[in-house]
Each structure stands twice: as C-alpha cells, then as structure tokens.
Amino acid sequence: MSTVKLGIIGLGQQGGAYANFIKEGRIRNIEIGAICDIDAAKQERAQSEYPEVPFYQNYIEMLDSGNVDAIVTCVPHYLHPEMGIEALKRDIHALLEKPAGVYTKQVREINEYAATKPALTYAIMFNQRTNPLYQKVKEIIDNGEIGAIRRTNWIITTWWRPQGYYDAGSWRATWDGEGGGVLVNQAPHQIDLLQWMCGMPEKVYTKAQYGYQRNIPVEDDVTTIVDYGNGATGVFVTCTHDVMGTDRLEILGDKGKIVVDDSKKITLKRLHKPEREMSNSMSMQDMMTLFRGKGPEAIYEEEILEFDSVWGGQHLAVLENFAANILDDTPLIAPGSDGINGVELANAMHLSSWLNQEINLPIDEELYVRELEKRRASEK
C-alpha cells in the first residue's frame, strides 16, 4: 500500500474540512476512499463536491465495501468507540475524533479490543499535541529542567461560544447528544495536553456550573483542583462565556517555572540552585537582602520562547502521521489508547461536581454511567 484510502464518517464541519484538505492534495499519502453520512442531504453535497467518491448512508456498508483502508469518526462523541471497534474488527485502521468517547467504560472497550489487533493503527485526533510550543513544554519537563512538578495552573477560557452556536444543533450541549458541555467538546484538547505534559492526577475536585451563562443543560463553567498524589496539585479552569478569554498555563517545579501565555509564549525560569537548597541555606536576613536588593537574576535565569500560531495545520499533521504509521510504522503523535486519560479526567470532574466530593482516579465507571444516564433520561 502506498496511499491510505480513508473513509470519512460524518460530513459535518470537521469531516468536510478533512475531505477538503485531502481533495486539495494537502495531506501526503491519503486519498478519500469513501464518505458516509446518515443525512441524505449530505449525499448531494458529497456527490457534487467529490463526484468520484462512493457515498454511504450506513457506515457498516462502507466498512464492508472494500473501498476504505482506514476511517475517521467525525460523528457525535458517543459513537466514536463503537465505530472504531467495527472498523478494527474488519482490519480497518481507525482514527477517532476527540474525545475518544463520552465515558471511560466505552473507551476501555475499544482500547481492549485494539490491543488484540496490534498490527492495526489506532489513533486519536489530539491535534494540539502537534503544537511545537506544547511539545517544547513537554520536553522541558521530561528533561527535568524544572525538576519535579509542584503545581500546575491552567486558565483556559478562550472557548467562547454564543447562544447561537448552541442553538444551531439540537444534539449540541445536551447530555444525550454530547454527554456534557465544555468538558467534552472544547476543553478535551487542554485536558489531554495537561496529562500528556504533567501526568495523570490521582484525585479531582470540581465545581461546575450547568447552564450558568448559556441556556443549555450541560456545564459552561468549570473549576477543578487536581491532586497528583505526591503533594503536587493543580488548578484547571475553563468556560465558554468569557469573550475576552484567558489562556495562561503555569507549571512550578523544584528547579524552575514555566509560564505559557496565549499558547504562543513560554517564559522559562531556571533556578541557579534547587529551591529546597535555597530554603535550607538561607536565613530571614538573606531573604530580605534577596528581595529588596538584587534583581531576580541573582537566583534564576529567564528565557523567553515565542511561537507562531499554528491553527489549521495541526489536523493535517495528525492525519499525515496516522497514514505514516499505517504505511511505515512512524510513531504515532497520539495513540488511540491515550484517549482514555482525557475522558477519565472529564468523567471525574463531572462526577465530583455531581456528588460534591473529591473523586479518586480511576473512577467508578459504573457509577459514572448511572449518573450520566439520569441526566440523559431527564432530557427526554
């Protein structure tokens, strides 16, 4: 195989964008094998824009057609795992849109099934992992440059959405259609980046507001405290009602600090001596001298790293990496099995907010599903 024939399931905003990228020849080694959408109206659009591409209303028929080597699931989140499993069953590679699913139980199913088919490529669209800025942050942490992490703090409120956005689709921002709000639709990017860079927390406490500033049943405002289990803690704040949104990530370590502003600028401080050593060797008098006399350069060096915004190219990079893994085993940027971490964190945040208590990870999956079902049922 020299080119991957991709089956695009769902010709909405995301699926349409991928189809266009491929048609325009912007993704190496991928062609459109087939398009699938349950909406008959999409068939006309597909046939006019991609006249040579087979169209299916039923994705199983597409999988069985022999026209696709791989699929991408641009459909509501609940469907990602089962579609992925059906593809893998037929030895078809699967790229899941994020989030991997709505609840961990369904994501665990596909992870377990995928593990039985190691020759197949199973990946997830965590496009922000291709952002050179976050790759750099991960590298700085992994290199031990700032030492062990003591605290993380991410305010990511740049996900503004007007009421009209929510009103445009009846499934949007509902328990039954999406399984949540900002935690399952917008913030999964940062939730994944956080655990990718800083590791999985062991405990989570969340205060979420449901329909606070928007007329929706799901959460539009979330504040979470994470506990990494070794004394390190963190804060994660997100919402969809701040039109002047903030994107500020701070990571404090034993030997330094990283501050990321607007996903564009890293301010990296490296202490000359680990903080613990400073604490153990200094008196109150030394401290006064330090803070009133000399500038900060006495204790740390500061480096500023600026990055261009990379919006748009990220999805291309993940699609290309997916094809490259299929064709020549290039390592995946985001293995499908990683998707469960973000889902687990989002589930823990919901559960904590619903029960108003701190939640240990891994969560009680059955309890989560029961609580979610209550909310889905209440909408009917």
Add this chain to the structure above:
Amino acid sequence: MSTVKLGIIGLGQQGGAYANFIKEGRIRNIEIGAICDIDAAKQERAQSEYPEVPFYQNYIEMLDSGNVDAIVTCVPHYLHPEMGIEALKRDIHALLEKPAGVYTKQVREINEYAATKPALTYAIMFNQRTNPLYQKVKEIIDNGEIGAIRRTNWIITTWWRPQGYYDAGSWRATWDGEGGGVLVNQAPHQIDLLQWMCGMPEKVYTKAQYGYQRNIPVEDDVTTIVDYGNGATGVFVTCTHDVMGTDRLEILGDKGKIVVDDSKKITLKRLHKPEREMSNSMSMQDMMTLFRGKGPEAIYEEEILEFDSVWGGQHLAVLENFAANILDDTPLIAPGSDGINGVELANAMHLSSWLNQEINLPIDEELYVRELEKRRASEK
C-alpha cells in the same frame, strides 16, 4: 486631645518598626505613650532606644497606667482579641494587628464588645487596603464598570519563606503558636483584599498541604475554590515555597475584565456591549469572523494603569488614619469589625481541608475550635 499616645504591645519586628516610625516623626499626631513586652531583654532595648518612654512587662499595667490613649497589638495572633477587649474596657482605642484573631469565635467576642463602645476607635492593620492599585480595583468594581462578577482568580505565591525563617521562632508556624501557616500569617492581606473588593463567598473548598516543602506542622501550600452563591466562583492559590512567586489576580465580570500583575499593573478591558448581549445576538458565523478577522478592539477597549510599589508607607498610612479617626472621626480605612471576614475565610479553608468537604459560611465556630484544639494538643 491633639496627639494620640500609643501603647505598643510587643517590641518584635512589627512593634519595633512602628516605634521607629513614630520616633522619626513620620506619623502625624501619634507619639509613643508606652512600650510593653513580656521579654525582659526587650526592656533594655526599649530603654536605650526610647529612654523617655515608660516600659511595662504586663500590658494590663500599661493600660491602667494612664500613659496610653490607644494600643496596637504586635503579639502572637491568638492574643489580639483579648488585648483589644481589655483596652476597650478601659476606654482605650485599639488597633489590632492582622489577623484579627486565629478563630472567628474570639474575633466575634471583640466585635460584639466593641459594638457596645461606639465612641471608641477599633481598627485593624490591613495596610494593603491603602495600596492605590487595590483601591482603584475596588472602585472599578463598585462603579459597576465590569458588571456583576462571574469569576475571580488570584495566584499569590510571592510569600516565599526559607526554612530558617520558620526555625527562628519556636512559636512560628505551629498550631499552638500561630494557629496555622500561610493562611494566618502571610496571606491574610490578600484574603482581606479579596473579600473587600469582591465580597464574601458563601462556600469554600480547600486543598491544603501541611509541611509540604517546609519542616512545619501547618500549611505551606493552599488551593481554594470559592463560591459566591450566585453562580460566580473563584480560585485562591498561595504558598511559601515558590521563590519565583506569582502575583496575578483576574476578575471577570459581565461587562469587562480586570487583570492585576505583580500588584503593580492593572489591565482593564471594557466590553462595548455586555457579554450576554453579544451571546444573544451573534451566530457561529459572526463568532468566526470576530475571532479570525478583526482584532480585539472590535469588542472591547483596553486600558493599562501602572502603579509604583508602595511597600513601607502603607503601615504609616493605617497608623495615621487610626489617629485621625480618634481625633476627628476621619473614616477608617479598615474598621476592626472587618477583620472577622478574613478570619472566617481562613477558618473555612482550614476546615474544608481537614474534613475534605466543601464548607458553608458562616462556619460552625465550635467545630472549628474543636478541630484546631486537636492540632494544638498534638504538638504538646
């Protein structure tokens, strides 16, 4: 009376600084009436530096001597309320050092007693309320310029203290000596400012770390989620182990946003239209146009206000204001009765962390004292 004769109780770091300010003539309308310290060694120092000032080892004797019109309590926090009450009983004005006390029950006692003596001046040393920057922030909020508050977020980790600071006094950073760590010693300034500017929360959830990076039994690291009861929430983060400390306050409102950096710079954004109106009148398409096309000036105007650091002069201003209130009823910057709010918040944070649950305000005062006593007893 044209000059207030001040009795300084406790000739430590703070009391010594106030005595010096007065001796140097830097505080209008105050002279040193007497100095008191239980430590006999301080007597020598007092008599050499302030030879004409009477010295007492017992503060009751000082109060009864007729040498003082007013007192300031530069002693361990537990003692502030009872010393204040003893002064007021003798018709002597009282300025409490912060915090007003260790627990609300004792602060409530002095507040209730002071209310029976309205002719007396009862104030508290919240020196940071004199900071023009925070006065400006309060004014912006009170004027309604950013509308109703939706979210507050203060990371105040500039309170670095080395181990040597804690080791310098055996009472320091113990339950029995101070009644806590960063929440009762360093952060009360910001805890007061927060409630002064943004109002009292109705609920608090806190994760605190005890002896995390320092060899102390009390908290050196705190993360709190506050709930203002009307949907608005906030985060408050403080610690004493970040030598590259952050001081960043963000306040989001319906009509604008305030960001304060390093207690020196206000970035004020005022939306042209309230956010709710934008949300209700815009489609997804409008949103895309907004974020990809025009700059931010399309939706808000931004103003930057820079302030000089005012460290040092603040305590003078509170002392002078205290005297002015005694002499001519100039309104107090920080009435003594306000002190309970910060103590209540700090108590709620401790209690939440101890019980690992969200705490409603007002707290259960008896429960707090019982839990505190357990920790005091464990040190003996």
